[in-house]
Amino acid sequence: MDAKLDNISNLGIYVHIPFCHTKCTYCDFNTYTGIENSINDFSQALYQEIEFWSITNSNYIVNSIFIGGGTPSYIDQRIINNIIEHIKGNFNLHNKSEITIEINPEDVTHHKALLWEKSGINRSSIGIQSLDDKELKIINRRHNANTAINSLKTLQSIFDNCSVDIIYGLPNQSINSYTNTLNKLIDEQPDHFSSYSLQVERGTLLEKQVTNKNLEVAGDELSATMYEKTMKVLKENGYEQYEISNWSLKGKRSLHNMKYWKLDPYIGIGPGAHSYINNKRFSIVKSPKRYIDFFGQKQNKKSINEKIEYLNNNGMLDLYENQTKKNHIIEYLMLRLRLSDGISKKEFSEYFGIDFDNSYYNKIKKYIENEILIKNSDRYYLSEKGKLFANEVAESFVE
Numbered sequence: 001m002d003a004k005l006d007n008i009s010n011l012g013i014y015v016h017i018p019f020c021h022t023k024c025t026y027c028d029f030n031t032y033t034g035i036e037n038s039i040n041d042f043s044q045a046l047y048q049e050i051e052f053w054s055i056t057n058s059n060y061i062v063n064s065i066f067i068g069g070g071t072p073s074y075i076d077q078r079i080i081n082n083i084i085e086h087i088k089g090n091f092n093l094h095n096k097s098e099i100t101i102e103i104n105p106e107d108v109t110h111h112k113a114l115l116w117e118k119s120g121i122n123r124s125s126i127g128i129q130s131l132d133d134k135e136l137k138i139i140n141r142r143h144n145a146n147t148a149i150n151s152l153k154t155l156q157s158i159f160d161n162c163s164v165d166i167i168y169g170l171p172n173q174s175i176n177s178y179t180n181t182l183n184k185l186i187d188e189q190p191d192h193f194s195s196y197s198l199q200v201e202r203g204t205l206l207e208k209q210v211t212n213k214n215l216e217v218a219g220d221e222l223s224a225t226m227y228e229k230t231m232k233v234l235k236e237n238g239y240e241q242y243e244i245s246n247w248s249l250k251g252k253r254s255l256h257n258m259k260y261w262k263l264d265p266y267i268g269i270g271p272g273a274h275s276y277i278n279n280k281r282f283s284i285v286k287s288p289k290r291y292i293d294f295f296g297q298k299q300n301k302k303s304i305n306e307k308i309e310y311l312n313n314n315g316m317l318d319l320y321e322n323q324t325k326k327n328h329i330i331e332y333l334m335l336r337l338r339l340s341d342g343i344s345k346k347e348f349s350e351y352f353g354i355d356f357d358n359s360y361y362n363k364i365k366k367y368i369e370n371e372i373l374i375k376n377s378d379r380y381y382l383s384e385k386g387k388l389f390a391n392e393v394a395e396s397f398v399e
């Protein structure tokens with residue numbers, strides 16, 4: 001499953017399921033509670049959108065599908081099965097595709113997991129966030145630590161590629177409780193970890209709680225200590241950090257997420273989903289109602305560019321950018337910096353016809369001198385301490 005074979009490009013498909021049982025206090029994703037009565041209409045619109053994008057005779061082969069949200073594990077398994085069947089019917093799907101579903105612990109049963117597997121799903125990503133019941137309660141998660149571990153075990157008995165998501169910097173979380181979560185999960189040997197720093201996003205309940213001083217979240221120093229701890233503990237236990245927030249056992253990097261960081265093409269299906277294809281970046285409107293109204297009807301358009309224009313002309317895009325070369329370069333550099341492999345001078349010059357050192361060496365020299373960036377014959381990549389300064393280094397490319 002190479003990134004490019006002659007003129008054939010690998011394509012990722014992201015499917016957004018915008019339903020959640022309850023809203024977590026920190027969440028600003030495009031997801032809704034209490035609109036379950038629209039799930040049927042929504043699923044029909046989703047199938048129509050998959051047909052709208054249908055690419056069967058071009059040079060794209062789909063080798064990753066990611067069903068995310070929201071909470072895909074919350075909706076009927078038959079819809080998940082139909083989504084995959086529609087993708088199979090409308091795209092060239094590689095027979096070794098990575099097909100991931102995002103799962104909340106409280107939704108897992110052995111039976112349901114077997115049905116997901118039968119649909120073709122071969123990778124599970126479970127949102128555990130913490131194994132401290134008090135921390136889970138404060139952020140309004142519906143599971144507790146016991147459920148989380150049992151669900152992970154169930155998934156591991158069915159899938160041989162299981163990822164866990166955790167969060168550091170939660171309200172009232174100490175370095176000890178975070179390390180405890182990390183160690184207990186390591187005991188279970190998931191194939192992949194994503195560990196994210198809690199962000200207080202605008203418009204969330206968490207923002208209100210923090211502004212009203214009802215809750216405190218970790219400051220920069222504690223967050224940095226937790227992040228360093230994550231790097232240390234996961235490394236000691238055989239996990240390779242291949243991206244700023246992602247660690248895997250050998251051969252278990254997320255193929256789909258790598259597409260985002262490598263600027264490979266992907267199509268996002270569902271309200272609010274983002275796409276990047278043909279040097280265009282765009283996202284569908286967020287409102288499930290507008291989405292259902294529009295895609296509830298059959299839409300026929302031919303080329304990829306015609307489809308994007310059609311959506312734009314019909315007011316169905318919140319974001320629509322034709323990528324300029326300048327933007328492309330900046331995005332490429334910022335995203336490559338997130339990866340442990342960093343920036344390859346050779347690849348950069350093949351891609352853009354520009355000598356990296358001539359254009360950027362002076363901007364990043366101070367980071368090399370301060371051992372934030374490591375330089376070898378072809379590559380620049382962040383050191384362990386440098387990972388804490390990833391944003392600052394990335395901004396230096398824009399200056």
Ligand code: SF4
Binds near residue numbers: 019069070104127
């Ligand atoms: S389950 Fe996930 S998507 Fe749903 S509200 Fe919580 S964080 Fe957001």
